[in-house]
Amino acid sequence: MTQFWIVIGLPIILSLLVNELSDLSPWLARRFVARAAIIWARDDAARSDELRAEWGAIIEDAPGKITKLVVGLRFLVGAVARNRVLWFTGDSAFWTVLDFCFWLGRTSTNRLPARHRVRLVKWILWTALRVPGHGVEACGLLLGNPDFDALRIDASREKIVMSFVPRTERPTGQLDTGDDHCSD
Amino acid sequence: MADEPTRITAPFLDVVEAFINAAGDELHGWAIIKASGRGGPTVYKILERLTEMGWVTARWDAEPAALNKPRRRYYKLTGDGARRARQLLSERRPANGNVVRGLRPAFGGGSR
Numbered sequence: 001m002t003q004f005w006i007v008i009g010l011p012i013i014l015s016l017l018v019n020e021l022s023d024l025s026p027w028l029a030r031r032f033v034a035r036a037a038i039i040w041a042r043d044d045a046a047r048s049d050e051l052r053a054e055w056g057a058i059i060e061d062a063p064g065k066i067t068k069l070v071v072g073l074r075f076l077v078g079a080v081a082r083n084r085v086l087w088f089t090g091d092s093a094f095w096t097v098l099d100f101c102f103w104l105g106r107t108s109t110n111r112l113p114a115r116h117r118v119r120l121v122k123w124i125l126w127t128a129l130r131v132p133g134h135g136v137e138a139c140g141l142l143l144g145n146p147d148f149d150a151l152r153i154d155a156s157r158e159k160i161v162m163s164f165v166p167r168t169e170r171p172t173g174q175l176d177t178g179d180d181h182c183s184d
Numbered sequence: 185m186a187d188e189p190t191r192i193t194a195p196f197l198d199v200v201e202a203f204i205n206a207a208g209d210e211l212h213g214w215a216i217i218k219a220s221g222r223g224g225p226t227v228y229k230i231l232e233r234l235t236e237m238g239w240v241t242a243r244w245d246a247e248p249a250a251l252n253k254p255r256r257r258y259y260k261l262t263g264d265g266a267r268r269a270r271q272l273l274s275e276r277r278p279a280n281g282n283v284v285r286g287l288r289p290a291f292g293g294g295s296r
Contacts, residue, residue, distance in 0.1 A: 040228075051228075054213055056254035058224065061214035071217075071224060078225020 025065040029072030033059055036072075036079035187237040189272070195222045197276055199230045200269045203240070203261045210258035212245075231259060239265030 037051035055075055062071045189196065202219035203211065211219070217227050234240040245256040261269060 036225075040225075050257075053254045054257045055224070057248075057256045058213040058217070060253050061212070061256075074223045075225055078223065078228075082225065082229070 022065045025069035026059065029059045029062075029068040030056055032069075032072035032076040036075040039076075039079040039083055042083060188268075189233065189237060192272070192276065195220070195226050196230050196233075197273065198222055199227055199234070200239075201273060201277070203259070204266070204269055204273060208260075208266070210243075210260040212256040212258050216259065234259075234265070237265075238262060239269060 033055035034052050037048045037055060040051055041048035059068050059072055062068045198220040199216060199222065202216050205219060206215075213224070213227070216231070217224055220227060222230075231240065231242075235242060239261060240259050241262055242257055242259050245258060248255045
């Protein structure tokens with residue numbers, strides 16, 4: 001009976017799901033660009049309306065349902081990356097994705113112990129410093145991060161030495177300032 | 185009077201090149217994205233810069249392409265912007281200079 005479901009039932013369910021998702025994609029893409037327009041324009045409601053209309057037309061022009069979804073998603077990621085990290089003005093797709101991941105990591109891991117957040121940021125920095133021409137900006141990503149009281153960094157192409165001082169709130173309201181050090 | 189770009193990146197040149205290839209035709213958003221080969225947010229950041237610099241003007245389509253569809257917004261190089269864009273491309277991408285002038289866009293442009 002189990003084999004029956006795997007061989008017959010699963011493909012049917014999957015194909016129905018894929019079909020449903022592809023029908024849903026244009027609608028989802030329009031939702032993405034509407035949200036992206038709000039984030040992009042921030043407090044400027046008139047500009048936001050303009051962008052929503054304009055990007056809505058782009059979604060209509062994009063061929064294929066999945067393409068529409070991808071285009072809409074890219075606008076959303078781009079808008080988030082643009083305004084969550086205000087100093088970021090680059091045009092690189094790498095940085096758009098990295099900023100989004102960084103923002104996601106910061107907002108979704110608030111309940112994680114500080115040492116895990118430190119590890120996540122270290123991993124991002126470690127990766128970023130390996131992309132030619134972006135090392136300095138990678139350091140900038142971490143500055144102003146509320147998860148850390150201080151960040152000491154000595155980075156070059158050959159060697160990276162980082163000292164993080166994580167912010168962990170204690171019941172007394174004092175901060176844990178234990179150093180977490182790694183070298184590469 | 186058009187301003188000079190403060191940062192000239194590869195995506196910036198791609199978008200400028202898309203306009204030059206359009207040979208004076210207007211381009212809508214999707215046409216620019218396709219012609220430049222860059223993502224939507226990247227293109228729009230550059231379009232905002234080009235508009236602020238006075239290289240590009242924009243206008244809304246008078247009527248939507250189809251009923252209940254959103255209207256497109258068309259972009260076009262200004263006279264001064266076109267001159268500076270050609271100059272910039274000839275400096276930064278000299279190998280493409282002759283090809284650029286000979287190409288026409290495969291899709292997109294409205295005409296006025």
